[in-house]
């Protein structure tokens with residue numbers, strides 16, 4: 001029995017050395033160690049071994065089984081290593097990798113995100129509305145009469161059905177007030193606006209605005225000034241002076257343009273117009289009440305302020321960009337500077 005076992009071990013290990021592929025290895029394993037394998041058959045002979053030899057034979061049996069199992073494992077590892085080596089054959093894995101350029105956010109995206117973050121910290125929630133608007137939401141409800149120049153065919157993209165590409169994000173004020181369930185309204189709406197402008201260094205026919213609206217019981221001009229002064233100091237730095245200059249917008253009364261005093265490199269600090277704002281005109285609340293059919297926005301009970309600014313302009317001022325067209329040309333030589 002001992003001799004048989006030794007012979008089997010020698011024969012098996014010799015056969016194993018010649019094995020090249022996985023299926024042959026599996027056949028080998030089954031052939032020796034499987035239920036009907038030759039080593040398994042030999043161990044069945046243990047029953048006939050005289051008692052005084054059982055210990056030695058048992059030990060030899062274990063030895064052979066261990067040797068075969070270890071041999072199989074080694075073969076498996078060797079085959080895996082050969083496979084790995086084959087898959088990188090001809091590739092110099094010590095060559096340096098190809099550099100992948102780092103991406104970054106577009107300056108417009110960055111200023112928009114910063115503006116949103118700042119205003120959200122102050123309690124403004126995001127709102128939005130369609131870019132294809134009705135004249136009602138874009139003009140009438142915003143107290144803009146039919147003969148207002150903004151409604152001219154020459155200034156605005158009208159669709160055949162009478163709707164138009166919104167000329168400002170102020171339409172979102174109306175959309176929000178029409179649908180909101182309870183006061184206060186405190187929203188911001190960043191988004192695209194469209195005008196039939198000749199494209200030049202300061203005009204695009206599609207540009208970006210950020211609208212804000214706060215309506216409640218006792219919203220005052222002081223709230224408006226405090227909110228926007230804080231906002232622009234967050235954007236341009238805490239020392240920034242902010243000025244409110246009387247102006248006219250159909251949907252606010254009183255209305256203001258906001259200027260910030262900024263230093264353009266190498267020049268004396270100067271006032272730069274940055275946004276429009278004002279106290280919501282009662283005529284706007286009346287229009288909203290009419291379409292809602294209730295008195296949540298009763299002009300005798302609610303007050304509010306609104307503001308709007310151009311995000312492209314904000315990005316240009318912040319980064320000293322002199323031509324708005326750079327913002328949409330996607331030239332990496334330009335974008336890579338931010």
Ligand code: DAH
Nearest residue numbers: 168170276277278306307308
């Ligand atoms: N909608 C104005 C524009 O596009 C900007 C604006 C001015 C928005 C005053 C406002 C506001 O909400 O109160 O020029």
